[in-house]
Amino acid sequence: MCGIIAGVGEVNLIPTGLEMLKNLEYRGYDSAGIAYFEKGEIFAQKCIGGVDKLKECCAFNIDSNVMIGHTRWATHGKVCLQNAQPIIQNNIALVHNGIFENYKEFAYEFEQNDLTVSDTFCWTKYLVKKLEELAFISEESVLQQFKQLLDNSRGSWAICFLYKYLPNCIFFAKKDSPMVLGLGDRCIWIGSDEYALSQVCRKVYHLENSQYGWVSSKNLRVYDKFGRECDIFWSKICNDLKESKTQNDCIMESEIEEGIDSAIQTLENFDFSYVSKFLKNISPKTKLYISGCGTAHNAGKIAKFWLNKHFPFVEVEYASEFLVNQQNIDSNCICIFVSQSGETADTLKCVNLAKERQAKTLGIVNMENSSIANLVDILILGKSQKEYAVAATKSYMAQLAALYALSSCVDIEKSHLRKVDRLKELLLSLKNITIERIDDVVELIKDRQSIYYLGRGMDYLVALEGALKLKEVSYIHVEAMPAGELKHGSIALIDSDFVSIVLSTQNATKEKMKTCISEIKCRGGKVVVFSPFVDVGQMGDIWVKLIECEDELAPFVLSYPLQRLAYLTAKRKGFNPDKPRNLAKSVTVE
Secondary structure (H helix, E strand, O other): OOEEEEEEEOOOOHHHHHHHHHOOHHHOOOEEEEEEEEOOEEEEEEEEOOHHHHHHHOOOOOOOOEEEEEEEOOOOOOOOOOOOOOEEEOOEEEEEEEEEOOHHHHOOOOOOOOOOOOHHHHHHHHHHHHHHOOOOOOHHHHHHHHHHHHHOOOEEEEEEEEEOOOOOEEEEEEEOOOOEEEEOOOEEEEEOOHHHHOOOOOEEEEOOOOOEEEEEOOOEEEEOOOOOEOOOOOEEOOOOOOOOOOOOOOHHHHHHHOHHHHHHHHHHOOOHHHHHHHHOOOOOOOEEEEEEOOHHHHHHHHHHHHHOOOOOOEEEEEHHHHHHHOOOOOOOEEEEEEEOOOOOHHHHHHHHHHHHOOOEEEEEEOOOOOHHHHHOOEEEEOOOOOOOOOOOOHHHHHHHHHHHHHHHOOOOOOOHHHHHHHHHHHHHHHOOOOOOOHHHHHHHHOOOOEEEEEEOOHHHHHHHHHHHHHHHHHOOEEEEEEHHHOOOOHHHHOOOOOEEEEEOOOHHHHHHHHHHHHHHHOOOOEEEEEEOOHHHHOOOOEEEEOOOOOHHHHHHHHHHHHHHHHHHHHHHOOOOOOOOOOOOOOOOOO
16 A cells, blocks of 8 residues: 655765665555655655656755655545655654554544545644644653543554754654654665665664654654553564566566565475474364465465365455454364465454454464564565565465465375475476467457356366456456356346356366357357367467376466466557556555
8 A cells, every 4th residue: 555764864865765765566556755864854756646646746855854755545535745755744854654443533624525635634734733732841741742632543553753943853652553663874774665675774663553653863762552662673684585586567467477486485485394283183074264365365366276185164255354254263164365475455454353352363474574474473575575466366376375375284195295396297297388379369358348257166267367367457457256256147248249257277176167169159149268168268269288287287288378368459549557546555454
Protein backbone atom coordinates (compact mmCIF):
# COMPACT_ATOMS: atom_id res chain seq x y z
CA MET A 1 0.00 0.00 0.00
CA CYS A 2 1.42 3.41 0.93
CA GLY A 3 5.12 3.85 1.60
CA ILE A 4 6.98 5.94 4.19
CA ILE A 5 10.56 7.14 4.29
CA ALA A 6 11.85 9.49 6.98
CA GLY A 7 15.35 10.40 8.10
CA VAL A 8 17.31 12.60 10.47
CA GLY A 9 21.07 13.02 10.61
CA GLU A 10 24.07 15.25 10.13
CA VAL A 11 24.12 15.38 6.31
CA ASN A 12 21.77 16.36 3.48
CA LEU A 13 19.23 13.52 3.26
CA ILE A 14 17.02 14.69 0.40
CA PRO A 15 18.74 12.97 -2.58
CA THR A 16 19.05 9.67 -0.71
CA GLY A 17 15.53 9.97 0.67
CA LEU A 18 14.06 10.39 -2.80
CA GLU A 19 15.88 7.30 -4.05
CA MET A 20 14.64 5.31 -1.05
CA LEU A 21 11.12 6.56 -1.70
CA LYS A 22 11.46 5.33 -5.30
CA ASN A 23 12.16 1.87 -3.89
CA LEU A 24 8.70 1.91 -2.29
CA GLU A 25 6.76 2.49 -5.50
CA TYR A 26 6.26 -1.26 -5.86
CA ARG A 27 3.72 -0.95 -3.03
CA GLY A 28 1.43 1.07 -5.30
CA TYR A 29 0.97 4.83 -5.55
CA ASP A 30 -1.20 7.61 -6.92
CA SER A 31 0.71 10.56 -5.45
CA ALA A 32 4.00 11.28 -3.75
CA GLY A 33 5.60 13.96 -1.63
CA ILE A 34 8.29 15.03 0.82
CA ALA A 35 8.52 17.54 3.66
CA TYR A 36 11.71 18.88 5.22
CA PHE A 37 13.19 21.55 7.45
CA GLU A 38 15.09 24.44 5.94
CA LYS A 39 16.18 27.43 8.07
CA GLY A 40 13.78 26.44 10.83
CA GLU A 41 10.71 26.25 8.57
CA ILE A 42 8.79 23.27 7.16
CA PHE A 43 8.64 23.10 3.38
CA ALA A 44 6.96 20.50 1.19
CA GLN A 45 6.85 19.27 -2.39
CA LYS A 46 3.98 17.05 -3.56
CA CYS A 47 2.63 15.78 -6.86
CA ILE A 48 -0.01 13.53 -8.38
CA GLY A 49 1.93 10.64 -9.85
CA GLY A 50 5.16 8.85 -8.97
CA VAL A 51 8.53 9.66 -7.49
CA ASP A 52 10.10 10.47 -10.87
CA LYS A 53 7.63 13.33 -11.21
CA LEU A 54 8.34 14.33 -7.62
CA LYS A 55 12.05 14.49 -8.43
CA GLU A 56 11.28 16.99 -11.17
CA CYS A 57 9.47 19.15 -8.60
CA CYS A 58 12.56 18.92 -6.38
CA ALA A 59 15.02 19.70 -9.16
CA PHE A 60 16.20 22.84 -7.38
CA ASN A 61 18.82 22.52 -4.65
CA ILE A 62 17.30 21.34 -1.37
CA ASP A 63 19.63 20.82 1.57
CA SER A 64 18.10 19.38 4.73
CA ASN A 65 19.16 16.90 7.38
CA VAL A 66 15.55 16.13 8.37
CA MET A 67 12.90 14.85 5.95
CA ILE A 68 9.79 12.70 5.67
CA GLY A 69 8.40 11.26 2.43
CA HIS A 70 5.42 9.28 1.25
CA THR A 71 3.91 7.42 -1.69
CA ARG A 72 0.12 7.25 -1.35
CA TRP A 73 -2.41 4.61 -2.43
CA ALA A 74 -5.83 6.13 -1.75
CA THR A 75 -8.18 4.49 0.75
CA HIS A 76 -10.14 7.52 1.99
CA GLY A 77 -10.48 10.76 0.05
CA LYS A 78 -10.00 11.31 -3.66
CA VAL A 79 -6.64 11.56 -5.38
CA CYS A 80 -5.69 15.26 -5.16
CA LEU A 81 -2.86 17.45 -3.88
CA GLN A 82 -4.75 18.18 -0.66
CA ASN A 83 -4.81 14.47 0.21
CA ALA A 84 -1.32 13.75 -1.14
CA GLN A 85 1.09 13.31 1.72
CA PRO A 86 2.81 14.69 3.69
CA ILE A 87 -0.26 16.47 5.05
CA ILE A 88 0.73 20.03 5.90
CA GLN A 89 -1.35 21.67 8.65
CA ASN A 90 -0.15 24.83 10.39
CA ASN A 91 3.10 23.78 12.07
CA ILE A 92 2.96 20.07 11.26
CA ALA A 93 3.92 17.82 8.33
CA LEU A 94 2.63 14.25 8.70
CA VAL A 95 2.72 10.97 6.76
CA HIS A 96 0.48 8.01 7.54
CA ASN A 97 0.02 4.44 6.30
CA GLY A 98 -3.16 2.66 7.34
CA ILE A 99 -6.68 3.83 8.19
CA PHE A 100 -8.17 5.88 11.00
CA GLU A 101 -11.54 4.13 11.22
CA ASN A 102 -13.07 6.78 13.48
CA TYR A 103 -11.59 9.74 11.62
CA LYS A 104 -14.98 11.45 11.31
CA GLU A 105 -14.89 12.01 15.06
CA PHE A 106 -11.97 14.32 14.36
CA ALA A 107 -13.55 15.95 11.31
CA TYR A 108 -15.00 18.84 13.26
CA GLU A 109 -14.49 21.30 10.39
CA PHE A 110 -15.87 19.10 7.64
CA GLU A 111 -19.23 17.79 6.55
CA GLN A 112 -19.64 14.16 7.58
CA ASN A 113 -20.35 13.09 4.00
CA ASP A 114 -17.42 14.97 2.45
CA LEU A 115 -15.71 12.16 0.53
CA THR A 116 -13.02 14.47 -0.84
CA VAL A 117 -11.27 14.68 2.54
CA SER A 118 -8.99 11.86 3.65
CA ASP A 119 -8.91 10.29 7.11
CA THR A 120 -5.29 11.42 7.49
CA PHE A 121 -6.17 15.04 6.68
CA CYS A 122 -8.85 15.12 9.39
CA TRP A 123 -6.68 13.37 11.95
CA THR A 124 -3.75 15.73 11.33
CA LYS A 125 -6.03 18.72 11.82
CA TYR A 126 -6.96 17.38 15.22
CA LEU A 127 -3.33 16.72 16.18
CA VAL A 128 -2.60 20.37 15.43
CA LYS A 129 -5.41 21.35 17.80
CA LYS A 130 -3.99 19.10 20.54
CA LEU A 131 -0.49 20.53 20.20
CA GLU A 132 -1.81 24.09 20.36
CA GLU A 133 -2.98 23.29 23.89
CA LEU A 134 0.60 22.70 25.10
CA ALA A 135 1.87 25.16 27.71
CA PHE A 136 5.45 23.95 27.30
CA ILE A 137 7.00 22.43 24.17
CA SER A 138 9.49 19.58 24.44
CA GLU A 139 9.96 16.19 22.80
CA GLU A 140 8.23 14.46 25.70
CA SER A 141 5.29 16.90 25.97
CA VAL A 142 4.59 16.61 22.24
CA LEU A 143 4.92 12.83 22.47
CA GLN A 144 2.43 12.72 25.34
CA GLN A 145 -0.24 14.60 23.34
CA PHE A 146 0.50 12.41 20.31
CA LYS A 147 0.04 9.25 22.40
CA GLN A 148 -3.24 10.49 23.92
CA LEU A 149 -4.68 11.07 20.47
CA LEU A 150 -3.54 7.62 19.32
CA ASP A 151 -5.23 6.05 22.35
CA ASN A 152 -8.52 7.58 21.20
CA SER A 153 -8.06 6.42 17.60
CA ARG A 154 -9.23 3.18 16.01
CA GLY A 155 -7.61 1.56 13.02
CA SER A 156 -4.05 0.95 11.87
CA TRP A 157 -1.13 3.26 11.43
CA ALA A 158 2.50 3.85 10.72
CA ILE A 159 2.99 7.59 11.33
CA CYS A 160 5.85 10.04 11.14
CA PHE A 161 5.53 13.78 11.62
CA LEU A 162 7.61 16.94 11.85
CA TYR A 163 6.79 19.80 14.25
CA LYS A 164 8.03 23.28 13.49
CA TYR A 165 9.13 24.07 17.05
CA LEU A 166 11.35 20.96 17.30
CA PRO A 167 13.19 21.21 13.97
CA ASN A 168 15.70 18.39 14.53
CA CYS A 169 13.17 15.74 15.49
CA ILE A 170 10.83 13.15 13.93
CA PHE A 171 7.96 11.63 15.91
CA PHE A 172 6.69 8.18 14.99
CA ALA A 173 4.21 5.45 15.97
CA LYS A 174 3.21 2.00 14.70
CA LYS A 175 0.10 -0.17 15.02
CA ASP A 176 -0.82 -2.97 12.59
CA SER A 177 1.18 -1.37 9.78
CA PRO A 178 4.88 -2.11 9.26
CA MET A 179 7.56 0.36 10.32
CA VAL A 180 11.32 -0.22 10.50
CA LEU A 181 14.15 1.86 11.98
CA GLY A 182 17.53 1.75 10.22
CA LEU A 183 21.08 2.77 11.15
CA GLY A 184 22.75 4.65 8.32
CA ASP A 185 25.97 6.64 8.00
CA ARG A 186 25.58 9.54 10.46
CA CYS A 187 21.79 9.27 10.27
CA ILE A 188 18.80 7.21 11.34
CA TRP A 189 16.14 6.26 8.82
CA ILE A 190 12.52 5.15 9.22
CA GLY A 191 10.84 3.13 6.47
CA SER A 192 7.86 0.96 5.63
CA ASP A 193 10.00 -2.11 5.04
CA GLU A 194 13.53 -3.43 5.22
CA TYR A 195 13.98 -3.28 1.46
CA ALA A 196 13.54 0.49 1.38
CA LEU A 197 16.39 0.82 3.89
CA SER A 198 18.64 -1.95 2.59
CA GLN A 199 20.82 0.19 0.31
CA VAL A 200 21.88 2.70 2.98
CA CYS A 201 21.45 1.05 6.40
CA ARG A 202 23.68 -1.47 8.12
CA LYS A 203 21.21 -2.62 10.77
CA VAL A 204 17.47 -2.41 11.39
CA TYR A 205 14.96 -2.58 14.20
CA HIS A 206 11.38 -3.67 13.47
CA LEU A 207 9.03 -1.67 15.65
CA GLU A 208 6.53 -3.78 17.55
CA ASN A 209 2.83 -3.09 17.71
CA SER A 210 1.82 0.04 19.65
CA GLN A 211 5.41 1.27 19.98
CA TYR A 212 5.99 4.97 19.47
CA GLY A 213 8.76 7.51 20.04
CA TRP A 214 10.95 10.23 18.62
CA VAL A 215 14.35 10.46 17.00
CA SER A 216 16.84 13.26 16.45
CA SER A 217 20.39 13.30 15.10
CA LYS A 218 21.66 12.57 18.62
CA ASN A 219 18.85 10.68 20.39
CA LEU A 220 16.40 7.85 19.84
CA ARG A 221 13.57 7.02 22.22
CA VAL A 222 11.10 4.16 21.78
CA TYR A 223 8.22 3.42 24.19
CA ASP A 224 5.67 0.62 24.52
CA LYS A 225 1.91 1.11 24.81
CA PHE A 226 2.22 1.55 28.59
CA GLY A 227 4.71 4.40 28.18
CA ARG A 228 7.74 2.37 29.28
CA GLU A 229 11.00 3.04 27.43
CA CYS A 230 12.13 0.08 25.32
CA ASP A 231 15.59 -1.26 24.64
CA ILE A 232 16.57 -1.33 20.96
CA PHE A 233 18.10 -4.55 19.63
CA TRP A 234 19.46 -3.94 16.13
CA SER A 235 19.67 -6.79 13.64
CA LYS A 236 21.40 -7.19 10.29
CA ILE A 237 19.59 -6.45 7.03
CA CYS A 238 18.04 -9.59 5.46
CA ASN A 239 20.42 -11.15 2.92
CA ASP A 240 17.65 -11.94 0.43
CA LEU A 241 17.02 -8.29 -0.51
CA LYS A 242 18.74 -8.56 -3.88
CA GLU A 243 18.06 -7.33 -7.37
CA SER A 244 16.32 -9.49 -9.97
CA LYS A 245 18.78 -11.74 -11.77
CA THR A 246 17.50 -11.03 -15.26
CA GLN A 247 17.41 -7.72 -17.07
CA ASN A 248 14.24 -7.71 -19.14
CA ASP A 249 12.51 -4.44 -20.01
CA CYS A 250 9.55 -5.47 -17.88
CA ILE A 251 10.01 -6.47 -14.23
CA MET A 252 7.08 -8.87 -14.35
CA GLU A 253 8.66 -10.72 -17.27
CA SER A 254 11.92 -11.08 -15.33
CA GLU A 255 10.11 -12.39 -12.28
CA ILE A 256 8.10 -14.92 -14.29
CA GLU A 257 11.40 -16.24 -15.68
CA GLU A 258 12.78 -16.45 -12.12
CA GLY A 259 9.79 -18.45 -10.88
CA ILE A 260 11.24 -21.91 -11.45
CA ASP A 261 14.49 -21.00 -9.69
CA SER A 262 12.44 -19.57 -6.81
CA ALA A 263 10.66 -22.91 -6.42
CA ILE A 264 13.92 -24.86 -6.62
CA GLN A 265 15.61 -22.61 -4.04
CA THR A 266 12.64 -22.97 -1.71
CA LEU A 267 12.87 -26.75 -1.90
CA GLU A 268 16.65 -26.78 -1.42
CA ASN A 269 16.39 -24.56 1.66
CA PHE A 270 13.41 -26.36 3.18
CA ASP A 271 14.27 -27.73 6.63
CA PHE A 272 12.46 -31.06 6.65
CA SER A 273 13.59 -32.11 10.13
CA TYR A 274 12.45 -28.79 11.60
CA VAL A 275 9.00 -28.97 10.00
CA SER A 276 8.58 -32.70 10.68
CA LYS A 277 9.36 -32.14 14.36
CA PHE A 278 6.62 -29.51 14.50
CA LEU A 279 4.15 -31.90 12.86
CA LYS A 280 5.15 -35.16 14.57
CA ASN A 281 2.56 -35.05 17.36
CA ILE A 282 -0.43 -34.25 15.19
CA SER A 283 -3.00 -36.89 14.31
CA PRO A 284 -5.04 -37.47 11.15
CA LYS A 285 -7.97 -35.96 13.10
CA THR A 286 -6.20 -32.64 13.43
CA LYS A 287 -8.04 -29.80 11.68
CA LEU A 288 -6.00 -27.71 9.28
CA TYR A 289 -6.99 -24.21 8.26
CA ILE A 290 -5.21 -22.37 5.45
CA SER A 291 -5.69 -18.64 5.04
CA GLY A 292 -4.41 -16.01 2.64
CA CYS A 293 -5.49 -13.31 0.19
CA GLY A 294 -5.49 -13.25 -3.61
CA THR A 295 -2.64 -15.30 -5.04
CA ALA A 296 -1.70 -16.64 -1.60
CA HIS A 297 -5.25 -17.93 -1.17
CA ASN A 298 -5.08 -19.64 -4.56
CA ALA A 299 -1.84 -21.37 -3.53
CA GLY A 300 -3.60 -22.51 -0.37
CA LYS A 301 -6.44 -24.04 -2.41
CA ILE A 302 -3.91 -26.19 -4.24
CA ALA A 303 -2.24 -27.14 -0.96
CA LYS A 304 -5.59 -28.46 0.28
CA PHE A 305 -5.53 -30.96 -2.60
CA TRP A 306 -2.11 -32.19 -1.43
CA LEU A 307 -2.88 -32.18 2.30
CA ASN A 308 -6.26 -33.91 1.99
CA LYS A 309 -4.38 -37.13 1.36
CA HIS A 310 -3.27 -37.04 5.00
CA PHE A 311 -5.89 -34.94 6.77
CA PRO A 312 -9.64 -35.43 6.27
CA PHE A 313 -10.36 -31.88 7.41
CA VAL A 314 -8.56 -29.11 5.54
CA GLU A 315 -10.36 -25.81 5.07
CA VAL A 316 -9.12 -22.88 2.96
CA GLU A 317 -10.53 -19.44 3.65
CA TYR A 318 -9.90 -15.95 2.39
CA ALA A 319 -8.26 -14.12 5.27
CA SER A 320 -10.98 -11.47 5.25
CA GLU A 321 -13.60 -14.21 5.64
CA PHE A 322 -11.57 -16.26 8.14
CA LEU A 323 -12.06 -13.47 10.68
CA VAL A 324 -15.82 -13.68 10.24
CA ASN A 325 -16.48 -17.39 9.77
CA GLN A 326 -13.99 -19.34 11.85
CA GLN A 327 -15.65 -20.00 15.20
CA ASN A 328 -14.09 -23.43 15.76
CA ILE A 329 -10.40 -22.53 16.02
CA ASP A 330 -8.85 -24.00 19.18
CA SER A 331 -5.70 -25.70 20.46
CA ASN A 332 -6.44 -28.79 18.35
CA CYS A 333 -6.03 -26.88 15.09
CA ILE A 334 -3.07 -25.98 12.91
CA CYS A 335 -3.51 -22.69 11.08
CA ILE A 336 -1.34 -22.09 8.00
CA PHE A 337 -0.98 -18.49 6.85
CA VAL A 338 0.35 -17.66 3.40
CA SER A 339 1.52 -14.15 2.47
CA GLN A 340 4.01 -12.78 -0.03
CA SER A 341 4.97 -9.75 2.07
CA GLY A 342 4.28 -11.11 5.53
CA GLU A 343 2.48 -7.82 6.20
CA THR A 344 -0.95 -8.49 4.62
CA ALA A 345 -3.35 -6.82 7.07
CA ASP A 346 -6.21 -9.33 6.80
CA THR A 347 -3.88 -12.30 7.19
CA LEU A 348 -2.03 -10.68 10.08
CA LYS A 349 -5.34 -10.28 11.92
CA CYS A 350 -5.99 -13.98 11.37
CA VAL A 351 -2.64 -14.92 12.91
CA ASN A 352 -3.49 -12.93 16.02
CA LEU A 353 -6.92 -14.58 16.23
CA ALA A 354 -5.42 -18.07 15.93
CA LYS A 355 -2.83 -17.35 18.61
CA GLU A 356 -5.50 -15.96 20.96
CA ARG A 357 -7.31 -19.28 20.61
CA GLN A 358 -4.08 -21.23 21.21
CA ALA A 359 -3.99 -22.88 17.80
CA LYS A 360 -0.62 -23.87 16.35
CA THR A 361 0.43 -21.36 13.70
CA LEU A 362 2.63 -21.84 10.65
CA GLY A 363 3.58 -19.07 8.25
CA ILE A 364 4.70 -19.27 4.63
CA VAL A 365 6.07 -15.86 3.64
CA ASN A 366 8.82 -14.43 1.46
CA MET A 367 10.07 -11.75 3.87
CA GLU A 368 12.07 -13.06 6.82
CA ASN A 369 11.60 -10.19 9.29
CA SER A 370 7.99 -9.41 8.46
CA SER A 371 5.18 -9.15 11.01
CA ILE A 372 3.69 -12.56 10.21
CA ALA A 373 7.15 -14.18 10.24
CA ASN A 374 7.76 -12.85 13.74
CA LEU A 375 4.36 -13.95 15.08
CA VAL A 376 3.91 -17.56 13.92
CA ASP A 377 5.13 -20.62 15.84
CA ILE A 378 6.97 -21.98 12.83
CA LEU A 379 8.15 -20.18 9.70
CA ILE A 380 8.73 -21.53 6.19
CA LEU A 381 10.46 -19.04 3.90
CA GLY A 382 9.69 -18.85 0.22
CA LYS A 383 13.04 -18.16 -1.45
CA SER A 384 11.86 -15.89 -4.22
CA GLN A 385 13.93 -12.93 -3.02
CA LYS A 386 12.35 -9.50 -3.36
CA GLU A 387 9.40 -9.26 -5.75
CA TYR A 388 8.86 -5.83 -7.32
CA ALA A 389 6.03 -6.19 -9.84
CA VAL A 390 2.60 -5.83 -8.27
CA ALA A 391 1.22 -9.10 -9.69
CA ALA A 392 2.68 -12.06 -7.79
CA THR A 393 4.48 -14.57 -10.02
CA LYS A 394 7.73 -15.97 -8.66
CA SER A 395 6.46 -15.65 -5.08
CA TYR A 396 3.50 -17.84 -6.07
CA MET A 397 5.89 -20.50 -7.38
CA ALA A 398 7.84 -20.33 -4.12
CA GLN A 399 4.62 -20.64 -2.11
CA LEU A 400 3.56 -23.70 -4.11
CA ALA A 401 6.96 -25.31 -3.57
CA ALA A 402 6.85 -24.60 0.17
CA LEU A 403 3.32 -25.99 0.49
CA TYR A 404 4.19 -29.10 -1.50
CA ALA A 405 7.24 -29.72 0.68
CA LEU A 406 5.07 -29.19 3.76
CA SER A 407 2.56 -31.77 2.53
CA SER A 408 5.38 -34.24 1.90
CA CYS A 409 6.48 -33.95 5.55
CA VAL A 410 3.31 -35.70 6.66
CA ASP A 411 3.56 -38.46 4.07
CA ILE A 412 2.65 -41.63 5.97
CA GLU A 413 5.00 -43.60 3.72
CA LYS A 414 7.95 -41.39 4.75
CA SER A 415 8.75 -40.84 1.11
CA HIS A 416 8.98 -37.06 1.25
CA LEU A 417 12.53 -36.85 -0.01
CA ARG A 418 11.71 -38.91 -3.09
CA LYS A 419 8.67 -36.74 -3.81
CA VAL A 420 10.63 -33.52 -3.48
CA ASP A 421 13.48 -34.87 -5.60
CA ARG A 422 10.95 -35.70 -8.31
CA LEU A 423 9.56 -32.16 -8.17
CA LYS A 424 13.06 -30.66 -8.46
CA GLU A 425 13.71 -32.91 -11.46
CA LEU A 426 10.50 -31.67 -13.08
CA LEU A 427 11.33 -28.02 -12.37
CA LEU A 428 14.78 -28.39 -13.90
CA SER A 429 13.27 -29.89 -17.03
CA LEU A 430 10.82 -26.96 -17.32
CA LYS A 431 13.74 -24.52 -17.59
CA ASN A 432 14.61 -25.94 -21.01
CA ILE A 433 11.10 -25.99 -22.50
CA THR A 434 9.71 -23.43 -24.92
CA ILE A 435 5.95 -22.90 -24.69
CA GLU A 436 4.59 -22.43 -28.18
CA ARG A 437 1.46 -20.68 -29.48
CA ILE A 438 1.09 -18.28 -26.52
CA ASP A 439 1.28 -15.37 -28.98
CA ASP A 440 -1.62 -16.87 -30.92
CA VAL A 441 -3.68 -17.01 -27.74
CA VAL A 442 -2.87 -13.36 -27.01
CA GLU A 443 -4.18 -12.32 -30.43
CA LEU A 444 -7.37 -14.30 -29.85
CA ILE A 445 -8.21 -12.88 -26.40
CA LYS A 446 -6.77 -9.35 -26.36
CA ASP A 447 -9.98 -7.61 -27.50
CA ARG A 448 -12.45 -9.78 -25.58
CA GLN A 449 -14.59 -8.27 -22.85
CA SER A 450 -14.93 -11.50 -20.88
CA ILE A 451 -13.26 -14.94 -20.79
CA TYR A 452 -13.84 -18.22 -18.97
CA TYR A 453 -11.08 -20.31 -17.40
CA LEU A 454 -12.29 -23.90 -17.03
CA GLY A 455 -10.85 -26.98 -15.35
CA ARG A 456 -11.74 -29.85 -13.05
CA GLY A 457 -10.08 -30.90 -9.81
CA MET A 458 -6.53 -29.63 -9.62
CA ASP A 459 -6.90 -27.86 -12.98
CA TYR A 460 -9.77 -25.75 -11.64
CA LEU A 461 -7.61 -24.67 -8.67
CA VAL A 462 -4.86 -23.57 -11.08
CA ALA A 463 -7.49 -21.81 -13.21
CA LEU A 464 -8.32 -19.56 -10.25
CA GLU A 465 -4.80 -18.13 -10.27
CA GLY A 466 -4.59 -17.99 -14.06
CA ALA A 467 -7.80 -15.96 -14.15
CA LEU A 468 -6.65 -13.62 -11.38
CA LYS A 469 -3.35 -12.93 -13.11
CA LEU A 470 -4.99 -12.16 -16.47
CA LYS A 471 -7.59 -9.78 -15.01
CA GLU A 472 -4.99 -8.03 -12.82
CA VAL A 473 -2.77 -6.86 -15.65
CA SER A 474 -4.93 -6.94 -18.82
CA TYR A 475 -8.19 -5.59 -17.31
CA ILE A 476 -10.22 -8.27 -19.10
CA HIS A 477 -13.03 -9.72 -17.01
CA VAL A 478 -12.03 -13.34 -16.41
CA GLU A 479 -14.07 -15.92 -14.53
CA ALA A 480 -12.67 -19.26 -13.39
CA MET A 481 -15.08 -22.10 -12.67
CA PRO A 482 -15.20 -25.88 -12.46
CA ALA A 483 -15.87 -27.15 -15.97
CA GLY A 484 -18.77 -29.25 -14.73
CA GLU A 485 -20.57 -26.08 -13.63
CA LEU A 486 -20.53 -24.51 -17.08
CA LYS A 487 -23.85 -26.06 -18.09
CA HIS A 488 -25.53 -24.86 -14.88
CA GLY A 489 -26.06 -21.30 -16.05
CA SER A 490 -22.79 -19.87 -17.33
CA ILE A 491 -23.06 -21.53 -20.73
CA ALA A 492 -25.70 -18.87 -21.52
CA LEU A 493 -22.85 -16.48 -22.42
CA ILE A 494 -21.26 -18.80 -24.98
CA ASP A 495 -21.53 -17.59 -28.58
CA SER A 496 -19.22 -17.18 -31.57
CA ASP A 497 -17.42 -14.22 -29.95
CA PHE A 498 -16.76 -15.89 -26.62
CA VAL A 499 -13.39 -17.49 -25.72
CA SER A 500 -12.94 -20.19 -23.10
CA ILE A 501 -9.51 -21.26 -21.85
CA VAL A 502 -9.62 -24.93 -20.91
CA LEU A 503 -7.01 -26.56 -18.65
CA SER A 504 -6.72 -30.34 -18.87
CA THR A 505 -3.73 -32.04 -17.23
CA GLN A 506 -5.45 -34.65 -15.03
CA ASN A 507 -5.81 -38.18 -16.35
CA ALA A 508 -8.90 -38.83 -14.24
CA THR A 509 -10.84 -35.90 -15.72
CA LYS A 510 -9.63 -35.96 -19.32
CA GLU A 511 -12.81 -37.45 -20.80
CA LYS A 512 -15.00 -35.00 -18.87
CA MET A 513 -12.97 -32.09 -20.25
CA LYS A 514 -13.50 -33.37 -23.81
CA THR A 515 -17.23 -33.23 -23.17
CA CYS A 516 -16.91 -29.68 -21.88
CA ILE A 517 -15.05 -28.61 -25.02
CA SER A 518 -17.74 -30.20 -27.20
CA GLU A 519 -20.44 -28.27 -25.35
CA ILE A 520 -18.66 -25.00 -26.10
CA LYS A 521 -17.78 -25.79 -29.71
CA CYS A 522 -21.29 -26.83 -30.72
CA ARG A 523 -22.47 -23.39 -29.63
CA GLY A 524 -19.85 -21.65 -31.76
CA GLY A 525 -17.54 -20.71 -28.90
CA LYS A 526 -13.76 -20.44 -29.31
CA VAL A 527 -11.61 -22.77 -27.19
CA VAL A 528 -7.96 -22.53 -26.14
CA VAL A 529 -6.63 -25.75 -24.63
CA PHE A 530 -3.64 -26.03 -22.27
CA SER A 531 -2.95 -29.77 -22.08
CA PRO A 532 -0.37 -32.51 -22.66
CA PHE A 533 -3.04 -34.81 -24.15
CA VAL A 534 -3.24 -34.97 -27.96
CA ASP A 535 -6.88 -36.03 -28.09
CA VAL A 536 -7.91 -33.10 -25.87
CA GLY A 537 -5.62 -30.51 -27.44
CA GLN A 538 -6.72 -31.20 -30.99
CA MET A 539 -10.29 -30.32 -30.07
CA GLY A 540 -9.37 -26.69 -29.41
CA ASP A 541 -8.98 -23.77 -31.81
CA ILE A 542 -5.52 -23.31 -30.30
CA TRP A 543 -3.61 -26.01 -28.45
CA VAL A 544 -0.83 -24.96 -26.08
CA LYS A 545 1.01 -28.24 -25.63
CA LEU A 546 2.37 -29.02 -22.15
CA ILE A 547 4.61 -31.79 -20.91
CA GLU A 548 2.89 -34.65 -19.11
CA CYS A 549 3.60 -35.18 -15.41
CA GLU A 550 2.05 -36.64 -12.27
CA ASP A 551 -1.38 -35.13 -11.59
CA GLU A 552 -0.34 -33.53 -8.30
CA LEU A 553 2.59 -31.68 -9.93
CA ALA A 554 0.54 -30.13 -12.73
CA PRO A 555 0.36 -26.66 -11.07
CA PHE A 556 4.09 -26.27 -11.59
CA VAL A 557 3.75 -27.10 -15.30
CA LEU A 558 0.75 -24.81 -15.85
CA SER A 559 1.83 -21.74 -13.88
CA TYR A 560 4.57 -20.48 -16.20
CA PRO A 561 2.50 -20.41 -19.43
CA LEU A 562 -0.52 -18.86 -17.67
CA GLN A 563 1.62 -16.14 -16.11
CA ARG A 564 3.27 -15.47 -19.45
CA LEU A 565 -0.14 -15.28 -21.16
CA ALA A 566 -1.23 -12.58 -18.70
CA TYR A 567 1.98 -10.60 -19.13
CA LEU A 568 1.96 -10.75 -22.95
CA THR A 569 -1.71 -9.80 -23.15
CA ALA A 570 -1.12 -6.71 -21.02
CA LYS A 571 1.85 -5.68 -23.16
CA ARG A 572 -0.12 -6.28 -26.38
CA LYS A 573 -2.89 -4.00 -25.08
CA GLY A 574 -0.39 -1.27 -24.20
CA PHE A 575 -0.69 -1.58 -20.41
CA ASN A 576 2.16 -1.59 -17.88
CA PRO A 577 2.00 -5.03 -16.23
CA ASP A 578 4.44 -4.00 -13.50
CA LYS A 579 2.04 -1.44 -12.02
CA PRO A 580 -1.58 -2.32 -12.85
CA ARG A 581 -4.15 0.33 -12.01
CA ASN A 582 -5.78 0.44 -8.58
CA LEU A 583 -3.52 -2.30 -7.18
CA ALA A 584 -0.85 -2.26 -4.49
CA LYS A 585 1.88 -4.79 -3.79
CA SER A 586 1.71 -5.02 -0.02
CA VAL A 587 -1.88 -4.66 1.19
CA THR A 588 -1.48 -3.41 4.75
CA VAL A 589 -5.05 -2.11 5.13
CA GLU A 590 -8.08 -4.36 5.72
